Amino acid sequence: MPLVLFFIFAVVAVAAALVMITHKNPVYSVLFFVLSLLAFAGFYVLLHAPLVAGVHIVFYSGIIMVVFLFSIMVFGMNSKGTGEARLKNSSIIGLVASIVLLALFISFIKSGVDDMSQSLPMSDDIKSPGDLLFKKYLFPLAIISILLFSAILGSTFLVAKNKLKA
Amino acid sequence: MILPILNSEITFLQFLPFDLPEPLISIIFLLIGASIIAVVASVLALVGVYLERKISAHMQDRLGPMEVGPHGIAQTFADAIKLLIKEDIVPQDADKLLHFIAPVMVFAATLAAFAVLPFSKTLVVSDLNIGLLYIIAISSFVVIGAILAGWASNNKWSLLGGMRSAAQIVSFEIPASLAVLSVIMIVGSMNLGDIVEYQKGGFFNWIIFKYFPFNFIAFIIYFIASLAEVNRAPFDLPEAESELIAGFHTEYSGMKWAMFFLAEYANMFLVGVVASTLFLGGWSSPFGDFLNSGPFPVFWIFIKSFSLIFVQIWIRWTLPRVRVDQLMYVSWKVLTPFAFVAILGVGIWMVL
Numbered sequence: 001m002p003l004v005l006f007f008i009f010a011v012v013a014v015a016a017a018l019v020m021i022t023h024k025n026p027v028y029s030v031l032f033f034v035l036s037l038l039a040f041a042g043f044y045v046l047l048h049a050p051l052v053a054g055v056h057i058v059f060y061s062g063i064i065m066v067v068f069l070f071s072i073m074v075f076g077m078n079s080k081g082t083g084e085a086r087l088k089n090s091s092i093i094g095l096v097a098s099i100v101l102l103a104l105f106i107s108f109i110k111s112g113v114d115d116m117s118q119s120l121p122m123s124d125d126i127k128s129p130g131d132l133l134f135k136k137y138l139f140p141l142a143i144i145s146i147l148l149f150s151a152i153l154g155s156t157f158l159v160a161k162n163k164l165k166a
Numbered sequence: 167m168i169l170p171i172l173n174s175e176i177t178f179l180q181f182l183p184f185d186l187p188e189p190l191i192s193i194i195f196l197l198i199g200a201s202i203i204a205v206v207a208s209v210l211a212l213v214g215v216y217l218e219r220k221i222s223a224h225m226q227d228r229l230g231p232m233e234v235g236p237h238g239i240a241q242t243f244a245d246a247i248k249l250l251i252k253e254d255i256v257p258q259d260a261d262k263l264l265h266f267i268a269p270v271m272v273f274a275a276t277l278a279a280f281a282v283l284p285f286s287k288t289l290v291v292s293d294l295n296i297g298l299l300y301i302i303a304i305s306s307f308v309v310i311g312a313i314l315a316g317w318a319s320n321n322k323w324s325l326l327g328g329m330r331s332a333a334q335i336v337s338f339e340i341p342a343s344l345a346v347l348s349v350i351m352i353v354g355s356m357n358l359g360d361i362v363e364y365q366k367g368g369f370f371n372w373i374i375f376k377y378f379p380f381n382f383i384a385f386i387i388y389f390i391a392s393l394a395e396v397n398r399a400p401f402d403l404p405e406a407e408s409e410l411i412a413g414f415h416t417e418y419s420g421m422k423w424a425m426f427f428l429a430e431y432a433n434m435f436l437v438g439v440v441a442s443t444l445f446l447g448g449w450s451s452p453f454g455d456f457l458n459s460g461p462f463p464v465f466w467i468f469i470k471s472f473s474l475i476f477v478q479i480w481i482r483w484t485l486p487r488v489r490v491d492q493l494m495y496v497s498w499k500v501l502t503p504f505a506f507v508a509i510l511g512v513g514i515w516m517v518l
Contacts, residue, residue: 057304058302062339063336069317
């Protein structure tokens with residue numbers, strides 16, 4: 001059963017990601033991104049990490065995607081997208097991105113796929129991730145929170161600056 | 167009583183003349199559980215609509231629906247049938263697919279959240295160990311549904327309603343989640359069943375009275391934030407009829423409109439059950455072991471959540487609607503700091 005579910009999630013994740021890239025309408029792209037993220041949450045559940053799955057859905061589908069939809073609608077991209085909004089030199093960027101992705105794949109395969117499941121805490125409760133975060137990895141967590149906090153402060157400052165000008 | 171059926175070695179399927187493969191059996195029982203949730207949630211929503219109409223009528227010195235059945239009990243069912251057979255109108259320039267998906271998404275997300283609600287020790291469809299997080303996560307799809315409904319209708323008022331709804335729900339999710347966090351800190355689990363077990367043995371064990379007054383503050387914050395999250399007055403700006411006609415469901419009619427409507431009332435009940443589970447002891451009796459077995463847990467959870475629903479209706483029909491800036495002020499400058507204070511207070515008290 002987990003194997004079947006894994007393949008269902010995998011197909012959904014990849015297919016939704018493909019549609020997300022190729023669809024002309026940005027709103028549909030966001031929706032397929034949400035679908036892809038949901039499939040990823042399914043992977044986390046299969047890996048016995050329900051907490052990660054829940055947090056993933058709350059933050060990505062719940063907040064970040066809402067902000068994406070919000071900004072798409074604020075900037076008034078209408079339903080009849082032309083599909084002409086392209087980056088300059090997009091082929092070069094694409095080439096670099098694919099090389100990086102290929103390198104990632106190769107390093108991933110070389111390091112061994114089996115190791116992944118071993119390093120995860122195999123329990124369904126919320127205590128073990130908490131222990132890991134606040135005991136073993138406290139220092140990286142603190143650094144990440146400082147980073148995020150400074151981002152919040154920076155955005156608040158930018159908004160306040162615009163307000164002062166207007 | 168659903169959980170034992172789902173988990174035990176299935177009784178009635180054994181009467182079949184052929185063997186079903188194992189995955190198929192679990193899928194069948196998931197479907198049965200899902201349909202039970204759908205029926206229960208829809209009936210509860212209809213009861214909520216009836217209560218709202220009756221209570222609001224009595225508050226305004228009217229009688230409310232009186233014609234269909236004694237005291238108009240069957241009025242909402244009659245309305246539901248009327249909505250089912252109404253013509254479904256889709257605006258010409260609307261995005262037809264998204265116009266269809268949006269109400270389904272809102273309704274499905276609401277129903278999905280019902281799956282982890284405990285109505286008694288065993289009467290829970292899925293005893294998830296991250297139940298609380300699951301509810302928060304799955305209800306975020308209501309926001310996406312509302313935005314999509316506003317956008318797909320291709321109508322300015324709908325779009326504005328959808329945007330307001332998104333801004334409001336995202337802002338109020340923060341104080342609501344923070345208020346819930348203090349409960350998680352005390353119990354040490356996100357399983358709703360564990361949270362109820364922790365509060366067993368009478369009303370003085372309820373989390374709302376623990377670490378007084380911090381959890382009391384957390385309860386008030388959760389209640390206010392949940393009012394905003396289900397778009398109830400005084401925070402019903404997304405559907406402010408004097409400004410936006412009907413907000414994001416302006417262009418909806420017939421059954422699609424009914425789905426938004428039912429989802430709203432099912433959400434009211436959902437919020438009531440979650441609030442009473444987290445802070446008011448859930449299905450456990452307020453008097454220790456007195457009347458705490460058999461069907462009584464279901465009775466207690468319904469009493470508690472319907473009292474909270476009554477307060478919601480009461481607030482709606484007595485308070486005026488707030489402005490958008492006041493709404494954001496309440497969320498960011500009042501509720502969020504107080505929620506942080508409550509968390510800090512509970513945390514420090516627990517360490518002491």
